[in-house]
Amino acid sequence: MEPSLKIRPMKTSDLDAAMEVDALCLPAPWTAGIWKTELESPLGFHLVAEEKGRILGQIGVKNILDELHITTLAVRPENRRSGVARNLVEAAIEEFPDTKEVYLEVRPGNDAARRFYGSLGFRDTGRRPRYYGDEDAVLMTLSLRSH
Numbered sequence: 001m002e003p004s005l006k007i008r009p010m011k012t013s014d015l016d017a018a019m020e021v022d023a024l025c026l027p028a029p030w031t032a033g034i035w036k037t038e039l040e041s042p043l044g045f046h047l048v049a050e051e052k053g054r055i056l057g058q059i060g061v062k063n064i065l066d067e068l069h070i071t072t073l074a075v076r077p078e079n080r081r082s083g084v085a086r087n088l089v090e091a092a093i094e095e096f097p098d099t100k101e102v103y104l105e106v107r108p109g110n111d112a113a114r115r116f117y118g119s120l121g122f123r124d125t126g127r128r129p130r131y132y133g134d135e136d137a138v139l140m141t142l143s144l145r146s147h
């Protein structure tokens with residue numbers, strides 16, 4: 001990790017920057033209302049990647065028992081391929097050391113995200129019909145169970 005990159009919990013004062021990142025990255029970014037609900041959820045946990053006071057990316061997860069669900073992840077286009085997302089995912093998992101499975105939904109055509117998750121050991125494990133309304137989601141899962 002670049003020494004200047006900080007991964008830290010998201011604060012409400014980061015919301016504008018996180019929404020700006022999302023608008024650059026996601027086809028259906030969360031509204032301020034959705035963000036508020038997610039940030040207030042007792043199951044939710046959000047991190048940002050910050051460099052020199054600038055928010056480069058964000059991740060949200062929900063923890064239920066030994067499962068972690070990645071609910072949002074985005075990195076500014078100009079800061080990609082330098083490990084920002086990998087550091088965000090690893091830091092989120094470290095926060096919940098009892099995690100046995102991490103899962104997420106991704107659009108079938110989102111090659112960058114599918115390759116990214118694949119590089120971390122996630123595998124395609126299912127399909128959620130019409131998850132995005134207009135499109136199915138591919139379910140990807142990382143198993144951390146010891147064999």
Ligand SMILES: CC(C)(COP(=O)(O)OP(=O)(O)OC[C@H]1O[C@@H](n2cnc3c(N)ncnc32)[C@H](O)[C@@H]1OP(=O)(O)O)[C@@H](O)C(=O)NCCC(=O)NCCS
Binds near residue numbers: 025087105107119
């Ligand atoms: C997916 C996303 C979060 C990856 O962020 P990132 O910070 O660029 O990812 P990292 O730099 O940590 O990548 C780690 C590894 O993942 C793989 N990877 C990441 N992006 C890739 C791409 N576009 N093509 C192929 N492999 C890729 C590579 O193996 C990479 O390692 P390398 O750069 O040493 O080859 C980013 O592309 C993004 O914000 N996309 C738009 C939003 C989105 O799709 N979010 C996920 C919704 S489910």
